[in-house]
Amino acid sequence: MAQATTPTWRDISLDDLRSVLQTPGASDNKYTRGVVLLATGSQTYPGAAVLSAQAAGRAGAGMIRYTGPERVGRAVLAARPEVVRGLGRCDSLVIGSGIPDIREDERQELMPKPRRSAYPAVVDAGALTFVTPGLSETVITPHAGELAALFKRLEISELSREDIEADPAHAASLAADALRCTVLLKGAATHVASADARFRVVAPTSWLSTAGTGDVLAGLLGSILAARHARGEDANLALDAAAAVWLHGRAGWLAAQRNAGAQPPHAAMCAPAEELLAGPIGAPILALDVAEAIPTVIAAVLAR
Numbered sequence: 649m650a651q652a653t654t655p656t657w658r659d660i661s662l663d664d665l666r667s668v669l670q671t672p673g674a675s676d677n678k679y680t681r682g683v684v685l686l687a688t689g690s691q692t693y694p695g696a697a698v699l700s701a702q703a704a705g706r707a708g709a710g711m712i713r714y715t716g717p718e719r720v721g722r723a724v725l726a727a728r729p730e731v732v733r734g735l736g737r738c739d740s741l742v743i744g745s746g747i748p749d750i751r752e753d754e755r756q757e758l759m760p761k762p763r764r765s766a767y768p769a770v771v772d773a774g775a776l777t778f779v780t781p782g783l784s785e786t787v788i789t790p791h792a793g794e795l796a797a798l799f800k801r802l803e804i805s806e807l808s809r810e811d812i813e814a815d816p817a818h819a820a821s822l823a824a825d826a827l828r829c830t831v832l833l834k835g836a837a838t839h840v841a842s843a844d845a846r847f848r849v850v851a852p853t854s855w856l857s858t859a860g861t862g863d864v865l866a867g868l869l870g871s872i873l874a875a876r877h878a879r880g881e882d883a884n885l886a887l888d889a890a891a892a893v894w895l896h897g898r899a900g901w902l903a904a905q906r907n908a909g910a911q912p913p914h915a916a917m918c919a920p921a922e923e924l925l926a927g928p929i930g931a932p933i934l935a936l937d938v939a940e941a942i943p944t945v946i947a948a949v950l951a952r
């Protein structure tokens with residue numbers, strides 16, 4: 649029997665991005681565009697729910713549902729009145745951002761329903777504590793500290809946070825092989841690994857290293873996964889995850905340029921990361937600035 653070959657690391661191309669980002673047509677409606685269910689935010693971190701909702705909406709979700717504590721739901725609605733409260737038909741689940749302590753009963757309430765229908769899921773932050781090998785249709789989104797904790801809990805490896813940061817490609821591949829799901833390991837270069845694909849996406853700015861940008865990425869990815877699921881296409885989790893990371897990086901770069909008073913043209917947003925890193929430095933950003941820059945970056949990719 650032929651041995652499966654290990655996929656090689658590659659960049660995501662503009663053609664890849666255009667295949668992920670589809671323009672709505674005359675026959676589309678909110679359901680065909682994809683419904684994202686957010687199980688994010690907690691009494692401790694209500695802001696994470698707002699950030700994931702902002703990002704999912706700005707990335708083009710047809711509809712966003714929110715499930716979580718009453719007070720958090722009110723904060724989400726105050727920021728995004730388009731959001732619908734409660735469970736219902738959905739095409740992707742984003743779970744865990746801003747929930748440091750997901751309880752067993754909460755997990756039971758949330759996970760089974762969407763999972764029975766094989767919706768893709770983004771499993772972030774607190775929800776990483778219930779990841780076990782073999783979760784189907786799942787992208788996990790740890791940073792190095794969270795991946796080290798996951799390795800330790802599941803006795804996969806003794807790699808420390810520092811080891812993972814020193815060789816993220818190895819750590820992401822190891823995690824994808826051991827967990828049999830798609831792994832998005834966050835950092836200045838983010839590594840996406842699955843059984844059959846590897847993507848390395850370099851962030852074009854390090855202003856992204858600010859609280860809440862991971863919550864924005866989770867919502868953005870939820871929106872992309874929901875769109876593909878609603879289109880009835882086979883899942884392509886690694887490609888979608890790499891696309892989300894690319895858009896997130898560019899949105900961070902654009903926000904940093906805007907905050908410095910610049911208005912870069914569309915073409916600049918699609919330049920190689922190394923070129924952008926060598927260009928104007930920009931200015932500090934907040935996570936919400938990143939979410940708000942997403943539509944312009946999508947427009948730049950789709951521009952003909």
Ligand SMILES: NC(=O)C1=CN([C@@H]2O[C@H](COP(=O)(O)OP(=O)(O)OC[C@H]3O[C@@H](n4cnc5c(N)ncnc54)[C@H](OP(=O)(O)O)[C@@H]3O)[C@@H](O)[C@H]2O)[C@@H](O)CC1
Nearest residue numbers: 693694695696745746747748773774791792793794859860
């Ligand atoms: N506005 C809101 O509502 C916001 C809500 N948020 C929510 O807060 C929750 C906690 O998230 P968190 O990642 O900050 O976990 P935290 O327990 O501090 O660290 C765990 C371990 O990881 C490490 N570590 C941390 N960051 C690292 C990195 N980038 N790369 C590598 N390592 C890193 C850290 O190591 P240490 O620095 O302590 O040595 C520690 O060992 C989460 O639910 C999130 O969604 C945030 O998104 C902020 C905005």
Ligand SMILES: Nc1ncnc2c1ncn2[C@@H]1O[C@H](COP(=O)(O)OP(=O)(O)O)[C@@H](O)[C@H]1O
Nearest residue numbers: 791834835836851854856857859860861862863
């Ligand atoms: N130095 C850096 N340069 C570029 N991007 C970074 C850097 N540090 C972190 N990031 C990005 O910022 C985001 C931080 O996410 P995360 O660690 O989950 O933070 P939070 O929990 O505060 O949202 C990730 O997308 C990560 O790839």
